[in-house]
Amino acid sequence: MTTTDFAGRRTFLKLGAAGAGALAMPGILRAQDKPSEIIVRAWGGAWGDALKEGVADPFTAATGIPVRLDFTEDNEIKPKIWAAVDQGRIPPIHVNWDTTTNATISALRGVTVDLSDLSNLEGLLPLAKPTGLEGYPLVNTYAYVYVCAYRPEAFPDGAPDSWTVMLDPKFKGRVALYDDGIGFNPIAVIAGGGSFEDIPGNMEPGYEFYRKLKENAPLLGEDADFTTWFQNGEIDLACTISVNARAARQSGIDVEWTVPKEGCKVDTDGLWVPRGLPANEEHWAKEFVNFALSREAQEKWCSLLGLPPVFPGIAPPADLVGDPSYPTTPADFERLVSVPSPVLVENQPVWFAKFSEIFQG
Amino acid sequence: MSHMKYPISWRLLDALEAAAAVLWPARMRRLTAWALLAPALFLVGVLVIGLGYMVEYSLHELDLSTYRLKEAYSLTNYQTILDRPVYARVLGRTLLGAVLVTAISVALAFPYAYAIVRTPSAMVRKALLVALFLPFFIGQVVRAYGWLIVLGREGLVNSALAGMGLPTVDLLFTYPAVIFGLVQYMLPFAILLLVPALAAIPEDMELASESLGARWTSTFRHVVIPMAKPGLIGASVVVFTLTLTDFAMPEILGGGTSDFIASAIYDSFFQISNPGLGAALSMVLVTLGSLIVAGVFLVAGTGTLGVRGAK
Numbered sequence: 001m002t003t004t005d006f007a008g009r010r011t012f013l014k015l016g017a018a019g020a021g022a023l024a025m026p027g028i029l030r031a032q033d034k035p036s037e038i039i040v041r042a043w044g045g046a047w048g049d050a051l052k053e054g055v056a057d058p059f060t061a062a063t064g065i066p067v068r069l070d071f072t073e074d075n076e077i078k079p080k081i082w083a084a085v086d087q088g089r090i091p092p093i094h095v096n097w098d099t100t101t102n103a104t105i106s107a108l109r110g111v112t113v114d115l116s117d118l119s120n121l122e123g124l125l126p127l128a129k130p131t132g133l134e135g136y137p138l139v140n141t142y143a144y145v146y147v148c149a150y151r152p153e154a155f156p157d158g159a160p161d162s163w164t165v166m167l168d169p170k171f172k173g174r175v176a177l178y179d180d181g182i183g184f185n186p187i188a189v190i191a192g193g194g195s196f197e198d199i200p201g202n203m204e205p206g207y208e209f210y211r212k213l214k215e216n217a218p219l220l221g222e223d224a225d226f227t228t229w230f231q232n233g234e235i236d237l238a239c240t241i242s243v244n245a246r247a248a249r250q251s252g253i254d255v256e257w258t259v260p261k262e263g264c265k266v267d268t269d270g271l272w273v274p275r276g277l278p279a280n281e282e283h284w285a286k287e288f289v290n291f292a293l294s295r296e297a298q299e300k301w302c303s304l305l306g307l308p309p310v311f312p313g314i315a316p317p318a319d320l321v322g323d324p325s326y327p328t329t330p331a332d333f334e335r336l337v338s339v340p341s342p343v344l345v346e347n348q349p350v351w352f353a354k355f356s357e358i359f360q361g
Numbered sequence: 362m363s364h365m366k367y368p369i370s371w372r373l374l375d376a377l378e379a380a381a382a383v384l385w386p387a388r389m390r391r392l393t394a395w396a397l398l399a400p401a402l403f404l405v406g407v408l409v410i411g412l413g414y415m416v417e418y419s420l421h422e423l424d425l426s427t428y429r430l431k432e433a434y435s436l437t438n439y440q441t442i443l444d445r446p447v448y449a450r451v452l453g454r455t456l457l458g459a460v461l462v463t464a465i466s467v468a469l470a471f472p473y474a475y476a477i478v479r480t481p482s483a484m485v486r487k488a489l490l491v492a493l494f495l496p497f498f499i500g501q502v503v504r505a506y507g508w509l510i511v512l513g514r515e516g517l518v519n520s521a522l523a524g525m526g527l528p529t530v531d532l533l534f535t536y537p538a539v540i541f542g543l544v545q546y547m548l549p550f551a552i553l554l555l556v557p558a559l560a561a562i563p564e565d566m567e568l569a570s571e572s573l574g575a576r577w578t579s580t581f582r583h584v585v586i587p588m589a590k591p592g593l594i595g596a597s598v599v600v601f602t603l604t605l606t607d608f609a610m611p612e613i614l615g616g617g618t619s620d621f622i623a624s625a626i627y628d629s630f631f632q633i634s635n636p637g638l639g640a641a642l643s644m645v646l647v648t649l650g651s652l653i654v655a656g657v658f659l660v661a662g663t664g665t666l667g668v669r670g671a672k
Contacts, residue, residue, distance in 0.1 A: 105634060109428045346425060352633050353447075360450065360625075361446065
């Protein structure tokens with residue numbers, strides 16, 4: 001091989017690369033064309049308000065792209081996105097704000113876009129990385145705790161110190177849980193005499209706890225139900241996410257919360273982008289997620305929610321300093337019960353079936 | 362006489378007739394009935410295709426590692442329904458609810474419909490019709506939430522009880538609360554289906570019966586009820602099937618522990634992302650509902666709906 005040959009080939013490669021770049025340029029530029037809006041699926045009430053104020057509005061201010069929140073139930077948007085991706089249609093939303101368990105299920109199904117190239121991932125707490133999955137098919141954005149919320153009027157001697165108070169006959173018909181057992185299944189095992197090590201192999205102590213609890217006629221519902229029930233004086237005690245309890249208190253309802261001695265389940269929510277979006281919309285959907293991970297957005301959004309963000313070093317809101325539902329140190333997390341997402345994904349259907357069998361039987 | 366002297370409406374009709382003759386020639390007339398039926402047949406066809414898909418889904422088990430249905434055909438989902446007693450209990454609760462709601466709704470609807478048809482006062486008839494149609498403007502979910510306010514612990518009923526110095530009672534989030542809500546929702550449907558049947562009974566028949574010495578109760582039993590049979594069967598079938606598939610009332614007024622089978626189907630599709638199991642439960646519900654309705658028609662005969670030529 002002569003020098004001339006070598007130089008010629010290099011020149012040819014340079015020219016080729018330049019040509020390819022020139023040809024690809026319109027595509028790259030098109031990929032950054034701003035869409036008319038970004039649709040983000042969200043939960044309503046205090047949740048949606050926090051996302052709007054903390055992330056959506058600042059994102060619009062920074063990019064000029066309006067953000068529309070879609071309040072379709074998280075469980076109902078899931079099959080719509082799955083069907084759209086499978087059928088090669090454009091998904092109905094750009095970003096899904098989802099529980100990590102549900103997001104993991106969507107990732108296992110292969111409908112999520114990899115977010116590993118987001119610049120704001122660097123420096124986040126390890127909590128941001130989904131477990132049991134390659135790369136970042138979703139990104140966790142904060143942690144939250146299923147607290148024991150109660151009406152102080154019903155507990156004149158102070159906060160309940162054990163979840164077993166739910167079995168007290170004087171609270172018959174005045175205790176509430178999520179209607180799928182979410183947030184309480186591991187706690188039921190511990191409150192029923194088992195231990196964390198029993199999960200998921202031996203859930204029987206939890207099921208026994210549920211059988212006893214059924215005698216106390218608990219109400220089963222969703223986030224919005226808990227607020228209504230507390231407001232209408234229908235319940236004295238509920239296992240609910242601290243955000244709901246805090247929102248209820250902020251709206252004037254007399255509600256407090258605590259972490260009983262058995263602990264409370266801690267979990268995470270995340271954001272993910274569905275596959276099948278046009279290139280420019282996928283680009284800006286990812287930009288939205290990236291923005292939600294910035295210090296500015298995390299500080300505002302999570303402060304409004306009252307939840308610990310995945311961005312390190314952000315101080316808790318004044319009313320939650322030292323609150324056990326706002327874990328910040330390893331010692332705080334030790335009081336809480338965390339079940340890895342892969343375990344939840346694998347066992348949730350089984351736990352749900354048993355939960356239904358006990359409470360619907 | 363000039364053609365122009367015909368009224369304009371005649372000429373318009375002539376023009377329309379001429380256009381119709383071009384668009385739909387006389388030789389096509391034997392197909393007219395089918396053409397008119399075509400939209401309805403199309404909709405039924407879409408429904409049948411949907412049901413076909415449901416049957417197909419129901420024969421595939423969920424793969425928990427990918428959350429997709431396995432390709433292999435199996436009866437696992439139906440076996441799951443048989444293996445888990447909770448489904449039999451929920452189905453039993455749904456069937457019992459449908460029977461109770463049908464019986465109560467039709468029993469309450471009958472005198473109301475009779476009053477609408479027979480009242481001599483136009484004012485009373487109008488008032489009864491307004492009260493009948495008013496609930497149709499309020500959706501089922503809104504009405505259920507209305508009951509939460511009325512029957513809640515701090516609702517109107519309990520406030521009234523407390524005001525009278527009586528102890529408050531738990532009226533919500535029980536099976537009777539669900540039945541109550543459903544009856545209130547189904548009552549207008551039952552009345553609407555009974556009114557035409559009762560209106561079709563000539564008042565002279567009742568007068569003839571009474572003039573022949575029959576007491577009012579005998580006339581009611583031997584004349585009105587048998588002649589109202591088409592309405593009674595129609596109302597019962599509609600209320601029964603609507604209740605059998607109802608979702609909102611048990612969900613809102615049941616407090617999560619008095620679910621009907623529609624909730625179990627919803628949970629399978631959306632809560633645990635198992636469309637195979639949800640489809641299998643749907644097929645069980647469709648089959649059961651169809652068999653019961655077919656049984657009713659078998660015993661009562663489709664002629665009870667006033668279908669000409671049917672027995």
